[in-house]
Amino acid sequence: MEKSTYPTKMTNRKVRALMLEDDIELSTVMEQVLKTVAPNLSLDWVTSAEEAMTRLDENLSNKTQSPYELIIADIFLDGASTGIDFWRSCQEILPGTPVLITSALSLERFFATVGQQSISPPYLQKPFTPTECKQAFETLLRTQDRWKWNPAAWDEVQWEN
Numbered sequence: 001m002e003k004s005t006y007p008t009k010m011t012n013r014k015v016r017a018l019m020l021e022d023d024i025e026l027s028t029v030m031e032q033v034l035k036t037v038a039p040n041l042s043l044d045w046v047t048s049a050e051e052a053m054t055r056l057d058e059n060l061s062n063k064t065q066s067p068y069e070l071i072i073a074d075i076f077l078d079g080a081s082t083g084i085d086f087w088r089s090c091q092e093i094l095p096g097t098p099v100l101i102t103s104a105l106s107l108e109r110f111f112a113t114v115g116q117q118s119i120s121p122p123y124l125q126k127p128f129t130p131t132e133c134k135q136a137f138e139t140l141l142r143t144q145d146r147w148k149w150n151p152a153a154w155d156e157v158q159w160e161n
Contacts, residue, residue: 014040015141018055020073020083021102022047026126030072033133037141044068048079049086056093068097070140075103075113084113087121098140100124 015038021027027045035041044059046052052073059067071090073083087099103110104126114120124136 012040013038014042015070016042016068017044017070017072018052018068019043019045020047020049020052020071020077020086021045022074022076022078029130030133033130034070034137037134037137048077049073049081049083050079052086053081053089060093068094070137071097071099073099073101075101075105075110091119098122098143100136100140102126102128 017034017038019027019030021030031041031043031045034043044055046055052071056067071086071094073086075083077083083101083103087101090097090099099121100123101110101121102124105113107123107125110123110125111120122136122140124133
């Protein structure tokens with residue numbers, strides 16, 4: 001893989017990411033690519049949106065910072081909820097954390113799934129190359145400082161089962 005073009009400031013900073021992916025091989029590849037962008041990566045990997053909600057709940061006890069700088073979520077996961085369901089929850093709970101949605105859905109089907117009245121999350125269509133994946137990670141981490149996290153919103157969220 002080629003050397004990261006991400007600013008040196010980021011490569012020295014520890015980056016926390018959450019990956020929702022039920023394909024072990026793909027998650028390993030994405031982790032390797034993410035480590036080229038952020039060598040000091042701390043990655044939490046889960047296979048369902050329900051596991052991700054539990055992980056967020058555990059990590060949000062520290063209300064001084066967002067628990068993740070990046071979330072990567074496949075649409076179709078183990079369990080009853082989808083990556084889109086998780087993204088919608090993150091819009092309210094973690095508005096300062098970019099969520100990259102991945103799936104084999106065509107762009108047309110993806111936008112139909114998200115809905116016409118929604119703001120669309122960044123989308124990476126499978127199959128993707130390591131270079132496309134790296135570019136998506138770099139862009140989201142580079143612009144992450146523009147997002148704002150609202151720790152008070154976490155206390156107000158009612159999870160639906």
